Structure formats: structure tokens, C-alpha cells
Amino acid sequence: MALEFAQHVRRIPAYPAADGYALPEDVAMLASNESPFPPLPAVVEAARRAVETANRYPDPTNGRLRAALADRYEVPAERIAIGNGSCDVLLAAGEALLEPGAEVVYAWPSFSVYPHLAAATGATAVTVALDAAARHDLDAIAEAVTVATRLVVVCNPNNPTATVVGLDALAALVERVPRQVCVIVDEAYCEFNVREDPDASLALLREHPNVALLRTFSKVYGLAGLRVGFALCGSTELREAVDQVRQPFFCNVAAQAAAVEALRHQDEVTRRVEQTIAARLELEEGLRHLGFDPSESQANFVWFELGEDRPGEPRDEAAIVRGLAERGVLVRAGAALGREGALRVTCGSGAENGRFLAALGQIM
Ligand SMILES: *Cc1c(COP(=O)(O)O)cnc(C)c1O
Numbered sequence: 001m002a003l004e005f006a007q008h009v010r011r012i013p014a015y016p017a018a019d020g021y022a023l024p025e026d027v028a029m030l031a032s033n034e035s036p037f038p039p040l041p042a043v044v045e046a047a048r049r050a051v052e053t054a055n056r057y058p059d060p061t062n063g064r065l066r067a068a069l070a071d072r073y074e075v076p077a078e079r080i081a082i083g084n085g086s087c088d089v090l091l092a093a094g095e096a097l098l099e100p101g102a103e104v105v106y107a108w109p110s111f112s113v114y115p116h117l118a119a120a121t122g123a124t125a126v127t128v129a130l131d132a133a134a135r136h137d138l139d140a141i142a143e144a145v146t147v148a149t150r151l152v153v154v155c156n157p158n159n160p161t162a163t164v165v166g167l168d169a170l171a172a173l174v175e176r177v178p179r180q181v182c183v184i185v186d187e188a189y190c191e192f193n194v195r196e197d198p199d200a201s202l203a204l205l206r207e208h209p210n211v212a213l214l215r216t217f218s219k220v221y222g223l224a225g226l227r228v229g230f231a232l233c234g235s236t237e238l239r240e241a242v243d244q245v246r247q248p249f250f251c252n253v254a255a256q257a258a259a260v261e262a263l264r265h266q267d268e269v270t271r272r273v274e275q276t277i278a279a280r281l282e283l284e285e286g287l288r289h290l291g292f293d294p295s296e297s298q299a300n301f302v303w304f305e306l307g308e309d310r311p312g313e314p315r316d317e318a319a320i321v322r323g324l325a326e327r328g329v330l331v332r333a334g335a336a337l338g339r340e341g342a343l344r345v346t347c348g349s350g351a352e353n354g355r356f357l358a359a360l361g362q363i364m
Pocket residue numbers: 033084085086087088111155159186188215216217218219224227228229
């Protein structure tokens with residue numbers, strides 16, 4: 001007999017998982033915005049030592065990690081929420097804030113996890129189109145807020161389009177949003193933004209208790225496989241609520257220890273950011289050379305429209321993605337991200353980026 005599932009299970013979209021996990025070696029993995037750099041030896045060692053204590057449950061308060069983050073960001077530890085990846089904190093915030101009749105506002109195309117927020121809770125998703133330069137339209141977002149809005153999510157830099165909005169514009173949006181509405185700024189890629197100090201947005205927390213900055217160890221710290229992220233909150237309320245809706249042990253011992261150690265190596269973070277930005281410039285130049293016009297990336301990936309073969313004949317995105325895969329290069333198709341006819345490509349190692357550009361050149 002078939003099982004009877006809850007209504008909302010059918011509403012939740014399947015996350016567009018990348019291919020490649022079953023493929024043989026030697027594939028350029030440029031589909032998931034991961035770091036091409038493995039974790040630092042000291043971070044691996046910290047995780048290894050933590051695994052030796054794995055007969056014990058992890059610290060449910062994430063005490064050492066929250067203290068280290070409090071130190072690093074000058075935000076009180078009681079306002080720092082930890083998660084099994086930052087998506088865990090985001091979805092918990094959705095569960096804590098949303099319900100049928102409530103609304104969540106975000107731009108589209110944006111991060112593919114955001115549609116889960118409404119689907120999982122029975123709330124209504126209100127999506128706001130990006131502007132002509134593939135950036136968030138913050139005026140339109142402010143106008144989309146109604147008395148039913150409980151949550152606004154701004155992805156900055158935006159995944160998948162790699163674009164940013166400035167802190168002034170973001171601060172102006174927050175001013176316009178009523179104080180009882182939570183504003184989550186998803187800053188998974190903020191370290192790669194050269195237009196603004198990545199920590200400048202912390203100023204928002206000092207004036208706005210309804211704001212939270214969502215950050216992760218998955219990207220710049222290269223710990224995607226361990227699953228650890230966090231939110232810096234403007235008040236303790238949100239942290240308490242997201243902890244309340246989850247199971248007690250949401251961040252494992254290895255992830256907690258690795259994250260604490262990773263925070264001690266900020267020089268290495270800076271070095272990796274510099275290397276990623278050099279790779280980004282190379283990719284952008286290579287794409288322009290092939291006749292494409294990538295958006296202005298402030299992240300660790302690039303986004304570009306494929307355009308047309310001839311007027312009125314858009315290039316075949318699926319065929320291009322397949323052609324790249326046949327040449328051992330995995331990228332993310334726009335169709336899976338809310339805009340068909342575009343590609344998102346992670347800045348990989350020099351060799352991977354070269355391989356991608358050569359393969360794309362062959363296909364064109
Ligand atoms: C990669 C990414 C994250 C990070 O998710 P984790 O659960 O921390 O791995 C969050 N937001 C956006 C927009 C991302 O692209």
C-alpha cells in the first residue's frame with residue numbers, strides 16, 4: 001500500500017543537484033561554487049582530533065565556535081546561530097517565521113534553496129525580478145512587502161548572477177522594511193566582493209534587530225563537505241527561534257572543530273580570495289574573447305547569457321552543457337537556476353578554468 005505523505009512534501013522542489021559524483025576522476029567540477037583549494041592541514045588535523053571523540057555527542061551549544069565567531073565579528077555569542085551549513089539556519093528561520101497566510105519576499109533568479117522556504121511552511125513566495133544588469137531591484141523588493149510579509153531574503157552577492165548591491169542601497173531597503181519583518185542577507189560569497197569591505201554590513205546589525213547576516217564555511221573556507229554555517233543576528237530572538245525548531249545536535253564535532261581552526265587562518269583566506277579573483281578575471285576575459293558578456297561578478301563564479309546563434313535563434317543551452325560534460329567540464333545550466341539560456345561557472349583552479357574555456361571554444 002502506498003504511503004500517505006503530508007501535502008507540503010509535494011510542494012517542495014527538488015534541489016538541482018550537480019552531476020559528477022559518480023563520474024571517474026579528472027572532471028573539472030565547476031557546477032557548485034565550491035573552493036578548488038582543499039582545507040588547510042591544520043584544519044584537517046583539528047577535524048581528525050575531533051573525530052577521535054566521536055563516541056560523544058557534539059557540544060549542542062556550539063560554545064567554542066560561537067565564542068570564536070563572536071571574537072572575529074564583535075557580535076555577542078548569544079546572537080550567533082550555528083547550523084549544519086548556512087542553509088540549515090535559513091530553513092530553520094523559515095520554519096520559525098513562516099506559516100500559511102504569511103509571505104516571504106526574494107529576488108528571482110536567486111539561490112535555488114529559497115523556494116523551499118514557502119513550500120515547506122505553506123507560506124506564499126513573492127518573487128521580484130532582477131534588474132536589466134541581473135542585480136537585485138531593491139525598490140521593487142521594498143514595494144513587494146505587505147502586512148503579511150514575515151521574511152525578506154537578499155542574496156548579496158547574488159547566486160546565480162554573481163552581482164552585488166551596495167551597502168548604502170541595502171541599508172536604505174532595511175530602513176523601509178517594517179521592524180517586525182525579518183531581513184536575512186545571505187552573504188555566502190561576501191568575501192569575494194572587491195567593491196566593499198566584506199564586514200561593512202555588520203553595521204546593519206547594530207541598528208536593526210530584525211536583520212541577520214547569513215554566512216558559511218562552505219565557500220571561502222573550503223569546508224563544504226563538513227556542513228557548517230552561521231547567522232549573525234541583530235537580536236537574540238532569531239537565534240533562539242532557529243535553535244528551538246531544530247533537533248539538538250545540528251553541527252557535528254568535526255565541523256565545529258574545523259570551523260574554529262579555520263577562523264585562525266585569516267591570512268590564508270585573504271590569499272585564497274586573491275587567487276579566486278585572479279581566476280575570475282581570467283574567466284571573464286576568456287569569455288569576452290569568445291564573444292560573451294558575463295555579468296559583473298563579485299563572487300567565486302561567473303554568469304553569462306549564451307545569446308543567439310543567429311537573430312531569433314537562441315543557443316541550445318542543454319546541448320552546450322552536454323558538450324562541456326563530454327569534455328569533462330561540469331557547469332550549472334541556467335534552466336536549473338531559473339533562467340534558461342545562461343550558464344553559471346565556478347572559478348576553479350587555473351587548469352580547470354583553462355579546460356572550460358577551451359571546451360567552450362570548441363563547442364562554439
Ligand atoms: C553556497 C551557498 C550557501 C551555503 O550553503 P551551506 O548550507 O552553508 O553550504 C548559502 N547561500 C547561497 C546563496 C549559496 O550559494
